[in-house]
Amino acid sequence: MKGFLLTLVAFAAIFIVLNAGYYGDWFQSKPAQYWTDFLKEKDDTLDQVGIMKQRYGVIYTICLKVKDIAAKKKVAHPVILFEPNSYYRDSLHIYATFHAPEPAVFYYYTGLEGVWTNSPNVNKANFLLRISKKGVSLDEIKNPQQLQQILNTYKKYPPTL
């Protein structure tokens, strides 16, 4: 009987903790939501790339697209130049949705080399990834003059995470 009463106390204690102030909000938005996600995910037929696309979002999908295009163009060593994130934030105001990946993360996603405008290897860049509200494009950089022109365009936007 006492064990039963203590069991009731245990349930009451759990109920109180789970609903106390911020705990209630957090529990609903995190562990309980994760459970709902689990119920969907357990029946998913997504492969590894599909799961990564879902998890990493649009940037990952863009990176994979870049990889495909670079492969189709059959460039021996494609090096992708990214626009600075401060440009997306201060000029295009799309940073909340889009941002350029770090070269390290881009390499993890695609196995391709990426550079930022301040990278020591920036002169090796032979493609420019442009992201705007209209869409995404991968433009070829044909010569060092064109590269320099591009770099000048972004001069006032320092690369940031």
Added chain:
Amino acid sequence: MFVLAFFLLLLLFLLSGYGILHLFRLRLKTAYTITLSLLLGVALASFLPFLLQLLYIQLTAFTIFGSLVLAAVLLNIPVWLSVRKEGFAAFRRSLFPRRFQILSYEIPFLMILGFMVFVSIWRCYYLPPTSRDALSGPEAIAEIAVREHTLINSFFNVDLWSTNNQFKSPFLISLQLIFKLAGFPFGQIWLSIVFVSFTVFLYNALREKCHPLIAGVLMLIFFMTPEMYAYTFMILYDYSNMVYMFLGLYFLFRYFSAGGRTAEGQSSEMGARGLHLAEARVGPSAGDSPGDNRTANFYFAGLLIGIATYIRSETLALALLFLPPILLAQRREKLSLKKAALANILFFLPSLAGYYLTTQLYLKHYLPVHYDVGGLVNDHLTNLSPLFQRYSDIFTRLLTGEFAIHLWGYIFYLTAALFVAEALFVRRFNRDARNWLYALAALYLGLGALGWLLPMMNLNETTKRAMFKMLPVAILYLANNELLLRLSRAITRWENTPWSLGSGGGSPGKPVLAARTVLTKSGKTVAVGGTQANTRKVVPAAGRGKRKK
């Protein structure tokens, strides 16, 4: 297939970890033996690929799994010799000294904790690593190492201007590599092993101190720390660092407790019916050799803190903050200067090795890109105002206020409230509570000082995550808070008192024959009244002679 691979890895971790644990001759109860073995096995596994790399051996499935098997076999030679000497029955008894028991009122807590553990494990398994610190360093290196068979791979040819995560400990890289080679595309599931093992250990540690009902509530509060819970399925260094650092402190404080109140908890199932709380806490366990265990606790603590340092090198500085209480304990023990010095060198040796191997040898002599740790140190050390500013920021932004609640829930508020209540109403702190309070203060002061010494250690990211270490420490303080201990005793007393008409319960038709167990002022439990048939006999564990005051 991957389920088989997982269980084989689990078995390897268990065996190799048990081999290490056996070297310390600690007599632990089963829950501790299994969880510590797994945690030691994970730590060893995180070191082996790194060691192979240091020896310039290719990191293939054969070399990595071969080294894991070899380590498990070699480390278990002493176990095998001991089984041969003492017999298998004795060995089995040492592994399972007492029957496993769950009380009905623990089940609700186990259900809710189990739910949160399950959700965490699923996310670990199903989702890829997401934290930027992992993707721009260890995770990427591990992924490429699967193809290139070396930790020093083409990742280092990429522009790494925006990150320093490639310079962090190989702990994460090695474990990711092992699990990716075992067929888990996202690795990560090792973190669930650490999480579950630590959860079981901590619950048992709490249950040893207070009533299972209180232990359950404390455990739930510990789980309900939003920031830390997220890191049970997001691979990074801080959760694992917290686990090993806490375990180190746990065994260090066992050492301070001078042979009493052992983790070798044959004695101390707090929830076991008929076993009185106060009694269960006191005295060495049956069959223990307190002196031997005490020293073993000390060196085992040194090893665990060493592992924590291997995971995050700045832990070395935090470990040094525990030198004063160690010296004090050695002074109380009247240890000669030479012996104390030798003991302390051995204690800090794993930490020094963990620090040297990762930040000196590997960074300076192996990686193609060098990282000058010395250059990161604050060069205005005479200006102390940033130090006090950092302490102030930790207090106002990370420990109190809305942001702090979003990070940690109410755990620090509860700790502070019960600390003040204990100071006001009890006016003294027991030794264990003092130890954990010292640890809390040392961590707060140490993390503030580190943030001042290393400006790269920013407040909202690095210091915040380093504060994970304070969470289990706070919980253990709460488990030793005198008010909660009194509440625990009151519940246990009530629970052990049979229903009677006088106390408002019991079957009206039956006379009250049962004995009552009563806590005397001297801390002993005596059976009062009742008949032989209904008396619950309370037998103190052998060797529990004295109660510490």
